[in-house]
Amino acid sequence: MTQALLRVQGLTGGYGDVQVLWGLDLEVARGEIVCLVGSNGAGKTTLMRTLSGLIPARAGHIQFGDVDLSYANPERALRAGLAHVPEGRRLFSAMSVRDNLLMGAYLREDGVGAINADLERMYVHFPILKQRHHQAAGTLSGGEQQMCAIARGLMGAPRLLLIDELSLGLAPAIIEQLCDTLRGLHREGLSLLVVEQDVATALELASRAYVMDTGRITRHGQSDTLRHDPAIREAYLGAL
Amino acid sequence: MKRALLIGVLLSGVLALVPLTNDAYWLRLGTTMLMYGVLALSWNFIGGMAGYPSFAVAAFLGLGAYTGAVAQKFGLPMGWAWVAAGLSALLFATLLGAALLRLRGHYFAIASLVVAEVLRELVNSATELTGGGMGLNLPVPSMISVQAQASFFFYAMLALVLLTFVATVITTHSRLGFGLRCIQQNEAAADMLGVNTTAFKIAAFALSGVFVGIAGAIYASWVHYIEPPDVFDVLYSVKAIVMVLLGGAGSVFGPLLGAAAFLTLEELVWRKFLEVHTGVLGLLIVLLVMFLPRGVLSITQLWKRPKDHRA
Numbered sequence: 001m002t003q004a005l006l007r008v009q010g011l012t013g014g015y016g017d018v019q020v021l022w023g024l025d026l027e028v029a030r031g032e033i034v035c036l037v038g039s040n041g042a043g044k045t046t047l048m049r050t051l052s053g054l055i056p057a058r059a060g061h062i063q064f065g066d067v068d069l070s071y072a073n074p075e076r077a078l079r080a081g082l083a084h085v086p087e088g089r090r091l092f093s094a095m096s097v098r099d100n101l102l103m104g105a106y107l108r109e110d111g112v113g114a115i116n117a118d119l120e121r122m123y124v125h126f127p128i129l130k131q132r133h134h135q136a137a138g139t140l141s142g143g144e145q146q147m148c149a150i151a152r153g154l155m156g157a158p159r160l161l162l163i164d165e166l167s168l169g170l171a172p173a174i175i176e177q178l179c180d181t182l183r184g185l186h187r188e189g190l191s192l193l194v195v196e197q198d199v200a201t202a203l204e205l206a207s208r209a210y211v212m213d214t215g216r217i218t219r220h221g222q223s224d225t226l227r228h229d230p231a232i233r234e235a236y237l238g239a240l
Numbered sequence: 241m242k243r244a245l246l247i248g249v250l251l252s253g254v255l256a257l258v259p260l261t262n263d264a265y266w267l268r269l270g271t272t273m274l275m276y277g278v279l280a281l282s283w284n285f286i287g288g289m290a291g292y293p294s295f296a297v298a299a300f301l302g303l304g305a306y307t308g309a310v311a312q313k314f315g316l317p318m319g320w321a322w323v324a325a326g327l328s329a330l331l332f333a334t335l336l337g338a339a340l341l342r343l344r345g346h347y348f349a350i351a352s353l354v355v356a357e358v359l360r361e362l363v364n365s366a367t368e369l370t371g372g373g374m375g376l377n378l379p380v381p382s383m384i385s386v387q388a389q390a391s392f393f394f395y396a397m398l399a400l401v402l403l404t405f406v407a408t409v410i411t412t413h414s415r416l417g418f419g420l421r422c423i424q425q426n427e428a429a430a431d432m433l434g435v436n437t438t439a440f441k442i443a444a445f446a447l448s449g450v451f452v453g454i455a456g457a458i459y460a461s462w463v464h465y466i467e468p469p470d471v472f473d474v475l476y477s478v479k480a481i482v483m484v485l486l487g488g489a490g491s492v493f494g495p496l497l498g499a500a501a502f503l504t505l506e507e508l509v510w511r512k513f514l515e516v517h518t519g520v521l522g523l524l525i526v527l528l529v530m531f532l533p534r535g536v537l538s539i540t541q542l543w544k545r546p547k548d549h550r551a
Binding site: 052054074075078079084086090091092093094095103104106107152156 | 418419421422425426428429430431432433434435436
């Protein structure tokens with residue numbers, strides 16, 4: 001394996017008395033797209049929230065580049081270069097699209113010029129956002145909101161972008177379009193860790209995938225291998 | 241930002257002419273209005289910008305009033321007593337904020353509502369220090385005429401409301417104000433983008449306390465006599481909220497406009513409907529909130545709206 005950008009070892013976590021994650025190991029290499037699939041309640045979102053520091057890890061180790069993020073808060077994770085596009089988008093609905101994107105750059109200290117350049121870059125990747133830049137984010141369609149959320153995450157100039165539930169509630173044509181854009185961003189050097197319910201889409205987008213069940217990683221490997229794994233086909237792809 | 245500050249300074253310049261009328265009624269009304277302005281602008285920090293419905297205004301006002309009064313009782317000059325009141329309210333709001341701002345929505349509102357009651361009971365029982373239920377007399381300022389005193393307190397309140405206004409303008413255009421608006425709209429997302437939500441909320445709460453504390457101390461010096469039910473009156477909290485909602489929450493001029501509108505309503509209704517004035521006032525507030533939910537300031541946007549749709 002090439003250099004790991006994110007290396008998670010023995011991670012456990014949860015909410016209050018409820019333990020959700022039971023010792024997870026996971027890696028994302030530099031310049032890699034990795035997918036995380038699994039049924040409802042498997043702990044995918046909890047894992048994402050733990051990685052980005054929104055909820056504290058109980059035990060285990062999160063190494064990101066040369067930074068230890070095991071006990072980090074969202075601010076430190078973001079400063080290190082790890083941005084999180086949350087499930088359900090969570091935009092500032094009364095603020096304009098442009099202001100939402102600028103909020104993504106809230107912690108950046110590399111100056112107005114660099115931030116504006118990135119804003120223009122987002123408008124190139126997501127042309128619809130340029131058309132809508134003055135509109136309140138809450139008035140966008142579902143697909144546009146997801147684009148806005150992804151672009152807001154990217155405005156933090158991350159090295160790794162976590163996307164939770166990429167395709168949830170979106171039309172197939174929009175999902176295809178989003179995946180194309182993500183591949184474009186990937187070619188520009190972005191690494192991605194994507195949670196995806198739709199296993200077929202996930203395996204098509206990512207080079208590697210992890211399968212999660214009841215808080216543990218049950219399988220992982222190359223997308224091609226997993227696609228032909230009989231157990232995966234039966235459980236997630238609906239074909240024997 | 242410069243324009244807002246300029247308008248603020250010009251407005252205070254005009255208001256500074258009021259004492260020249262030498263009319264005790266207008267001076268008293270004016271001083272009350274300015275105090276209301278301070279309360280409304282202060283509540284706006286936490287309630288309007290951050291979206292946390294605080295009912296703690298009465299607590300800060302009472303705390304400031306009693307800090308100022310007790311400080312003067314122990315011989316501190318009036319001006320320093322006011323500063324002490326501001327500092328105590330600032331400290332109290334910071335500590336209280338750290339505890340209360342874990343709660344959200346209605347839970348936060350209820351918790352902040354209780355604070356004034358607790359403080360009132362404390363002041364009531366600390367008879368040796370505060371006079372308890374008997375109240376506390378303040379030294380009468382050594383000025384020649386009653387008229388000069390009235391003018392003096394008018395100017396003091398005017399200076400305070402200007403200070404609060406400047407703080408509002410600066411906050412609105414700062415990182416803090418931007419962060420607070422994000423918290424108001426989606427706290428989870430703000431947290432995720434690296435906004436230090438806890439620190440920002442506490443800062444907003446502290447800002448909502450400090451000026452009210454000073455206003456309480458000026459009020460105490462102005463009326464020479466305070467008692468717990470007067471300065472810890474929960475109506476101050478309610479009025480501050482109503483004024484901001486009347487004017488336009490989250491904006492810079494809304495709270496000021498709301499304070500002026502509210503006092504005018506209160507005064508007119510009180511004069512015309514002596515026996516049912518609270519009922520009539522309540523009804524008016526309900527009607528205003530129903531038909532102008534975004535405040536009097538939103539009237540200006542009614543004209544702009546058709547143009548936005550075309551664009």
